[in-house]
């Protein structure tokens with residue numbers, strides 16, 4: 351075993367997990383390469399506005415301003431000791447190398463192949479969505495997308511925004527919009543009051559986070575924002591733009607006038623790169639998703655490949671920081687370098703505790719498993735390839751597709767620009783519902799490069815890498 355890696359360790363993602371990974375490797379004397387498609391470090395939760403935008407951290411990150419500042423400073427402090435490549439998209443992993451292309455708007459640039467011997471994947475998560483009538487109408491955004499608009503550029507997605515879905519982000523983003531001065535038309539939670547109440551003892555494991563959640567809901571109510579639980583969407587009204595959302599609660603339909611809907615049903619780990627790296631996967635019932643198998647230290651089934659943060663399973667920003675540090679220690683251990691084993695054990699214990707809190711959150715905001723059954727046949731599921739719920743159900747009913755990759759081959763669902771990042775989970779839910787089984791039983795959508803759309807300037811068309 352050598353204590354010098356063949357290539358500099360590569361970290362994909364400069365969010366909480368990636369930054370703490372880099373910091374730990376730098377402290378051990380290594381010079382990692384940190385690649386992130388975003389313009390500045392911080393990841394999703396601590397996303398920074400563009401250079402030149404000045405909004406106080408307290409306004410941007412609320413109660414988390416201190417943590418955001420600490421993470422931003424940590425990365426700024428190690429910049430001279432890392433090779434940092436912002437605005438760079440990792441779009442493929444193949445034969446021990448990453449394919450990376452500049453993610454620089456219209457300027458573009460050619461794709462480059464970067465070999466690795468040690469790779470830490472910390473690409474975070476994305477919104478989980480299910481279709482409903484009208485969900486592709488202009489003015490319907492994901493919750494995360496609506497928050498990106500606010501955090502990155504100080505813009506609201508509408509002048510009267512209705513928030514729909516479930517999970518802690520639902521209340522947080524509604525609160526952030528209201529605090530920023532936007533009109534919040536309401537918060538419609540698909541989970542019920544009984545779910546929230548049942549989960550209270552478990553959520554008290556982390557009283558600080560629980561108190562913040564209670565505060566957001568209380569603040570919204572106190573400021574006259576209607577908050578309803580046990581809701582299901584019926585349809586978006588409006589052609590060129592959202593005009594209202596019709597929704598149902600306890601069997602009665604109601605209508606809320608709005609010009610934007612921000613919706614999301616929790617988060618889904620971004621796992622395509624781990625898949626392309628050849629990692630073994632397992633189904634995680636809490637995430638309702640296939641995630642890379644990993645040890646408590648973040649090692650995957652592939653030697654030299656580690657995962658950390660939400661991309662390995664949703665656990666939140668604090669856990670992402672700890673997982674990043676732990677994965678870096680694992681990498682150092684694997685190089686035969688001395689590490690502080692007491693620190694490694696402490697991190698693993700804290701990560702286990704945070705997983706227990708995560709379970710309580712899942713109980714408080716359960717996935718609406720009945721939703722898939724209520725999606726009308728003519729609702730588009732895959733907007734890239736224009737595949738409807740009815741087309742998917744027919745393939746399942748005809749006995750032709752009992753597995754998600756077969757469904758893709760037959761219907762083209764998930765074959766478009768998003769490569770299933772948006773519609774893959776929804777298709778699995780619809781297929782499972784049509785077959786009378788669970789999403790774990792319909793298999794895992796295999797990842798294909800490019801994991802995200804590429805500019806023509808990447809110059810890969812002649813290389814037959816993109817399929």
Ligand SMILES: Cc1cc2nc3c(=O)[nH]c(=O)nc-3n(C[C@H](O)[C@H](O)[C@H](O)COP(=O)(O)OP(=O)(O)OC[C@H]3O[C@@H](n4cnc5c(N)ncnc54)[C@H](O)[C@@H]3O)c2cc1C
Pocket residue numbers: 362363364365366367368385386387388392393394395396438439440441472473474475476477493494495497498519522617620623658659660661665666667670801
């Ligand atoms: C849109 C969104 C908003 C969120 N807002 C909040 C919030 O306000 N509060 C909260 O508590 N939690 C929030 N979360 C959850 C929170 O982001 C995570 O718990 C936390 O940020 C996880 O940290 P991470 O380092 O694992 O991932 P992230 O913070 O997501 O960082 C991952 C980084 O990887 C980069 N990346 C991803 N794929 C590639 C690729 N292929 N090539 C190059 N770079 C790549 C991304 O640009 C990103 O900077 C949000 C999640 C999302 C998806």
